[in-house]
Amino acid sequence: MHSTTVTAGIDVGGTKIAAGLVAADGTIVLRRESPTATAGRLRDPGLAGTTAAIAYLLAEAAARGLDVAGLGVGLPEYVAADGLVTSREVLAWDDQPLDTLDTALKAAGLEDIPRAVGSDVRCGALGEAAHGAGRDLGDFLYVSLGTGLSSAFVVDRTVWPGARGEAIALGEFEVPASVAPDFAGNLEQFASGRGIGDRYTALGRTPTPGAREVTALAADGDPDAAAVLDTAGRALGTVLAAAVRLLDPSAVVLGGGLGTTDGPVSTALTRTYTALTAARPGPPPLRRAELGPDAGLIGAALLPVRR
Secondary structure (H helix, E strand, O other), X not given: OOOOEEEEEEEEOOOEEEEEEEOOOOOEXXXXXXXXXXXXXXXXXXXXXXXXXXXXXXXXXXXXXXXXXXXXXXXXXXXXXXXXXXXXXXXXXXXOHHHHHHHHHHHOOOOOOOEEEEEHHHHHHHHHHHHOOOOOOOEEEEEEEOOOEXXXXXXXXXXXXXXXXXXXXXXXXXXXXXXOOOOOOEHHHHHOHHHHHHHHHOOOOOOOOOHHHHHHHHHOOOHHHHHHHHHHHHHHHXXXXXXXXXXXXXXXXXXXXXOXXXXXXXXXXXXXXXXXXXXXXXXXXXXXXXXXXHHHHHHHHHHHHHO
16 A cells, blocks of 8 residues: 655734645645734734644645655745745744754654745745646746735746845835825835735724725725725726746736735726736736635745745
8 A cells, every 4th residue: 555645835824724634746735724923013923823724734644644744834025035034014023934844853853854934925835836827837926815915927937036036025115106196105004914004094984904805885885995906906007017027927916815805905906907908918917816715825835846
């Protein structure tokens, strides 16, 4: 009897930690999701939730007779090419996450298997390049639009990290003046799921956590909610059209919960992007990520074996 070989992948987000054992063809053999703990404005203090997810996967693999070929973790931070995390904007980490992985693997007697850490959006792009909407493309721009906003560029089926591992910051772009000339924040604060909730709340309404709740209010006829969603989509469509002029990708793949969902943001984004790229011969099409919320998890599992 031959045992099945899998890779352990973990996608750490601001609201949840998704962990899974992934087969070579991208099939998720086992999946578990847990909420991300908070520590003030930061998340997963001491990476305790990440460590628990690793321990769970390794124990389950052993119980099921599965061979673990590697461990990959995607984090919502800047990560350099050597796997060192260079920011502390979302996670309350103290020791380098690579050291956390080493400790967890040693505890399971698997210290010799490959391990890797990467930015979560690059993991999502890698997953889509291998098994999703980008598998037939040599290059594409991947945009993760959910609670936050970030991006990654895939060239020759390889995710481009940038010189310092920081080529992910679409959310740091300015909001187009054609959409909101007086907005002082960046694109993530304006058009991400969290940003949409914050902008609606700032109008003096009941505190609203994100785009899902604002979308429900718009569907009930709230004109302020509808305006917040429409301007978010228009801003995103305008910035993506500019990114296409710079990068000239074969396609733009939209991932994340908000990027793969029908609604006012998607409608305004598509309408604006189409209008602004109409003059181009064969403008890059917008594609939706096919792996849905599991793109980052599957891509994280690919990190150690691809390296």
